[in-house]
Amino acid sequence: MAAPPTRPLPVADDLSRPFWEAARQHRLVVQRCQACGYFNHPPRSACDACLSPQLCFEPVSGRGTIYSFTVMHQPAVAGFAEQLPYLNILVELDEQPLLFMVSDLPIGEREKVRIGARVEVCFEEIDATLTLPQFRVV
Amino acid sequence: MGALTDKYCIVGVGETPHMRPSNRTTFSMACEAVKKAMADAGLEPREIDGMTSYQAGDSTSSSHVATALGIRLNYSLDIVGGGSSTEALVAHAIGLLEAGYCKVIVIFRSMNGRSGRRMGGQAPSGPVPPVRAEGDAQFYMHWGWTSPAQWFGMSAMRYLRDTGTTTKAFAEVAVAHRYHASLNPKAIMRTPITIEDHQRSRWVVKPFRLLDCCLETDVAAALIVTSRERAYDLRQPPVFIMGGTARTMAPNSAWNYSRPEIHYVAGNYGRNRLFGMAGISHKDIDLISCYDAFTFTTLIQLEAYGFCGKGEAGEFVKGGRLQIDHELPCNLSGGHLSEGYTHGISMVIENVRQLRHRVDDACPGWAEGKHTYDRAAGCRQVKHARIAACLGWGTETTSSSLILRGISA
Ligand SMILES: [Zn+2]
Numbered sequence: 171m172a173a174p175p176t177r178p179l180p181v182a183d184d185l186s187r188p189f190w191e192a193a194r195q196h197r198l199v200v201q202r203c204q205a206c207g208y209f210n211h212p213p214r215s216a217c218d219a220c221l222s223p224q225l226c227f228e229p230v231s232g233r234g235t236i237y238s239f240t241v242m243h244q245p246a247v248a249g250f251a252e253q254l255p256y257l258n259i260l261v262e263l264d265e266q267p268l269l270f271m272v273s274d275l276p277i278g279e280r281e282k283v284r285i286g287a288r289v290e291v292c293f294e295e296i297d298a299t300l301t302l303p304q305f306r307v308v
Numbered sequence: 309m310g311a312l313t314d315k316y317c318i319v320g321v322g323e324t325p326h327m328r329p330s331n332r333t334t335f336s337m338a339c340e341a342v343k344k345a346m347a348d349a350g351l352e353p354r355e356i357d358g359m360t361s362y363q364a365g366d367s368t369s370s371s372h373v374a375t376a377l378g379i380r381l382n383y384s385l386d387i388v389g390g391g392s393s394t395e396a397l398v399a400h401a402i403g404l405l406e407a408g409y410c411k412v413i414v415i416f417r418s419m420n421g422r423s424g425r426r427m428g429g430q431a432p433s434g435p436v437p438p439v440r441a442e443g444d445a446q447f448y449m450h451w452g453w454t455s456p457a458q459w460f461g462m463s464a465m466r467y468l469r470d471t472g473t474t475t476k477a478f479a480e481v482a483v484a485h486r487y488h489a490s491l492n493p494k495a496i497m498r499t500p501i502t503i504e505d506h507q508r509s510r511w512v513v514k515p516f517r518l519l520d521c522c523l524e525t526d527v528a529a530a531l532i533v534t535s536r537e538r539a540y541d542l543r544q545p546p547v548f549i550m551g552g553t554a555r556t557m558a559p560n561s562a563w564n565y566s567r568p569e570i571h572y573v574a575g576n577y578g579r580n581r582l583f584g585m586a587g588i589s590h591k592d593i594d595l596i597s598c599y600d601a602f603t604f605t606t607l608i609q610l611e612a613y614g615f616c617g618k619g620e621a622g623e624f625v626k627g628g629r630l631q632i633d634h635e636l637p638c639n640l641s642g643g644h645l646s647e648g649y650t651h652g653i654s655m656v657i658e659n660v661r662q663l664r665h666r667v668d669d670a671c672p673g674w675a676e677g678k679h680t681y682d683r684a685a686g687c688r689q690v691k692h693a694r695i696a697a698c699l700g701w702g703t704e705t706t707s708s709s710l711i712l713r714g715i716s717a
Contacts, residue, residue, distance in 0.1 A: 177452075178440070178449040178452075178454070179440070179441060180449070180450055181440045183442070186446060211447070212446075218560055237466060238463070239465060240457075240462055240465060241511065242452060242458060244455075244457075244513065246428070246452075247449075247452050249452070255514075268570070269566070270564050270565055270566065271447070272447060272451055272453050273451060274452065
């Protein structure tokens with residue numbers, strides 16, 4: 171499904187490029203500290219836990235739990251007006267406590283939202299160059 | 309008594325009306341607010357030699373305003389910031405005064421927060437046009453997760469779940485601040501509301517209803533800081549700065565909530581410094597301002613600054629505790645929820661007026677400090693207003709504060 175052309179889209183940078191390249195291949199990777207094993211997301215130039223600059227991207231399970239959510243009722247951002255009200259979830263990945271990713275929930279899954287619900291990653295292909303890791307309730 | 313006690317004072321305050329829209333420039337509004345603050349203090353332009361402001365790329369500059377008012381500055385600085393900037397700039401002013409960089413400093417905020425840059429996420433004409441989501445935002449903006457209501461809402465939703473608090477606690481905050489606004493002729497929203505009104509109001513971003521969200525207004529406001537020696541010569545009873553914190557941070561300032569505990573917001577790291585510097589304890593506080601971008605931000609900061617225990621704010625605010633004539637009157641002007649939105653400076657200004665015992669309410673003698681304490685007749689002066697705490701909020705990870713003392717009451 172092509173996204174509405176007006177939606178804000180991510181711009182990869184030096185730190186994040188491996189994340190987006192993996193997503194295009196339908197793989198979820200998170201930056202991990204090679205010194206202490208801590209996962210950092212969003213990617214950092216130094217580990218949030220130990221400040222080591224030795225950071226590599228590693229595959230993660232793509233499984234997690236809904237830690238919190240919001241339901242947006244305001245047409246604040248172009249590209250989302252026709253989806254109102256829409257859900258955003260904060261996913262706590264299984265790999266580490268408080269390792270969070272933000273997602274929405276696919277249309278049709280929105281009734282299933284609750285804190286504690288189990289989710290897994292899926293991938294929304296926007297175009298040939300961009301795929302967004304998204305989560306759905308399992 | 310603490311190290312700072314009685315050395316520096318807030319001596320002048322002033323603001324434009326809260327407008328929607330102003331049809332004015334931030335420059336014109338800032339000039340009005342600064343002039344009013346000077347008149348309030350009884351200061352001439354030539355007596356001012358420092359000026360600072362905070363803004364989000366949406367406002368005029370100190371140098372521009374000073375020049376137009378005939379003020380020659382020995383110090384000027386305009387910083388980037390929103391909530392939590394006022395208290396931080398007061399701390400900054402104290403450092404400048406202490407070191408002798410200047411003698412009398414104006415701090416202002418001027419914003420077309422409704423007709424210009426809206427913090428709530430919308431443009432004046434409707435949805436914000438798409439932007440390139442760069443930096444950390446590349447991981448969330450494409451899901452339409454772009455506004456403070458959504459960011460703080462994520463914390464709030466989890467807070468409700470973890471503590472068993474219900475949104476009726478949010479309602480208590482909204483009702484208290486609105487009640488105070490009903491006693492404030494300057495406030496935009498003056499019709500009292502009930503818990504039920506709050507619970508019936510429409511969702512903006514669940515868990516926040518309309519009555520959980522601050523107003524967006526066009527306004528400028530200013531205050532003036534100087535030494536005690538200078539303050540004694542001026543028009544108003546001085547309000548002494550007892551202590552404060554300036555943009556205290558949580559260990560990780562990112563949006564990603566990756567903190568030791570999600571509800572352990574920045575104020576927790578500042579509260580011992582605040583009360584230690586002031587040399588007082590919570591029971592000495594007669595009234596507070598507590599940043600109400602949303603009802604939830606007031607609630608969580610009551611815990612952060614130690615007015616109640618962790619997870620207890622919902623119970624704490626029950627039964628109108630934050631209302632005037634109750635235990636801990638909060639946001640006496642109506643706050644950002646009901647008076648208007650200034651990124652925090654108006655709350656400090658209200659506390660200054662309260663501590664002078666000269667709140668600008670319906671009492672005919674307010675300017676001379678004569679109040680009736682008759683709420684039905686529109687008096688909003690706190691009866692024994694001696695010490696006030698100002699609890700500023702930037703985000704979950706940034707907070708500033710002040711404790712102020714008056715000489716009246
Ligand atoms: Zn590490």
